Amino acid sequence: MSVYSMTGYASAQHTPARECAEGDARNTASSRLGIEIRAVNSRFLDLSFRLPEELRGCEPALRDKLNARLKRGKVELRAAIDSAGASVVCEPSTRLLQRLNAIQDNVKAWLPAAQPLSVAEVIRLAVDESAPSKDWQAPALALADTVLDALLSAREREGARLAAMLFDRIALLRTLAAKAEPLIPQLVAQQRQRFLDRWSQAMALTEGQATSDMAQDRALTEATAFAIRIDVAEELTRLASHLDELERLVKKGGEIGKRLDFLIQELHREANTLGSKSAALELTHISVDMKVLIEQMREQVQNIE
Template sequence: MPVYSMTGYATAHGPADEPTPDRPAPLGPTALLGVEMRAVNGRFLDLTLRLAEELRAAEPALRERVAAHVRRGKVELRAWVERRSDAGVRAPSQAELQQLLRVQEQVQAWLPQARALSVADVLQLVQRAPAPGGDYTAALLSLTERVLQDFNAARAREGQRLAAMLRERLHGLRTLAAQAEPLVPQAVAQQRERFVQRFTEAVGLTPVDASVLQERALAEATAYAVRIDVAEELSRLDSHLSEIDALLERGGEVGKRLDFLIQELHREANTLGSKATSLELTRIALDMKVLIEQMREQVQNLE
């Protein structure tokens, strides 16, 4: 399943008059429907419909269709009717012809000298009258379905691009973690040795039993070594990276879960930086924060 971006755009036009048994297809399009969808990121589905007055009857069905395809994002759907000044001739339906015949018979009953309607008269009257069954819901829903397919295809392409960027950042974080891992025991040993050395120097300045000070120094050095050991943070960071990779591979609605994992990555990188006792570990922690922040910005656009 692809990963979808919450950012997308699609538009399409189609005939407003769909043929039905009571309404034959026009000889030329009398009107065109237009549908446009655009979306940006959002925490939930925020759907705004901007419909022409004659299309408002379709609003509940439109909301249902869009909600079936889109889960999150600030979505705007516009639909309108374009009247054609060069519209072709609409073929009259059987109901219209029967109605005109009845009217003609009534007129001739009162005015026997009135002439019968010609073909030109019939077509002129039909074109002036609104099309029977002027409900554009079926045509609008059909066109909207087409727009939704294009819209989701655009979101999938953008989601694929974002996923590729995230995987690139994941690789960078794993590289930094691999650089930090061998530095951890080395930093712990150096700090432990430095701690013991300082306590040893203090022995000559303090009239206390040296064995007592040495035992205290070892205990303090061990406790300090535990505090600056970042092996646990690196292990959790690797676990979060693997989970992000699995989510991107699975696809679907992963945005909220990824957002949570990015927060966890940031927490581990912060802890790594606060525990760093060397310039190299500090640099690695800062580089991790830069990559994580870049990932956070991209994740905000995923559904």
């Protein structure tokens, strides 16, 4: 199953031809139906519609379509019917011209200052008169399916890009964890030797009153306490486990956004603990680099459905 982004955009148009004058198939004008869907990230599925009056009755069916195929995201569907674009000018009928002329004379009789009709206004009225009433609901629902298919394709492509980014960051985090793992035994050994050196110096000051066995035992005790204090084996183990689960979920795909977000929080917690237990500058740098990568992952995971 694919990984889907919550971000996407798609649009399509439907332009049915219609007759402009009865009996004259050459005089045709077109009304164009357009639908676009925009989607951005959101915690839940939030739908909004901007529809013309002709399509108000479609909203429940459109809502059902979106609910059936989208799980999360702030989604806006816009539809518009544009009847202005006509490739052929409709010729007004004689009957229409006579009626318009009579109406204009009647208006001017009462309103002498009224402006006469222009040619463009007459042609527009001819188009409006010749336009048969059309039921746009069936074309709108069919077009919505087309736009929704395109939106899902766009979200899938974006999801594939996000998945590739996550795989890359997971690999980098594994590399950093592998660098951190051998640092702890080295730090413990260095600290143990430091304790021994300091105890030897103390023995020299006491002129040999303390035995070497006492010095070694004391150094081992201090080194053990130090090792417990800086031990990050559990953090690295949990971090590796979270990375395995992240990789598994991304490969599985589907509705994984919320689970990925939770795992990112857990990764950040382990990286923070790693930094707080740091006893060497190199380990601190590793912790900082990890948190940078995890933050990059968090930003992208917010867009996954």
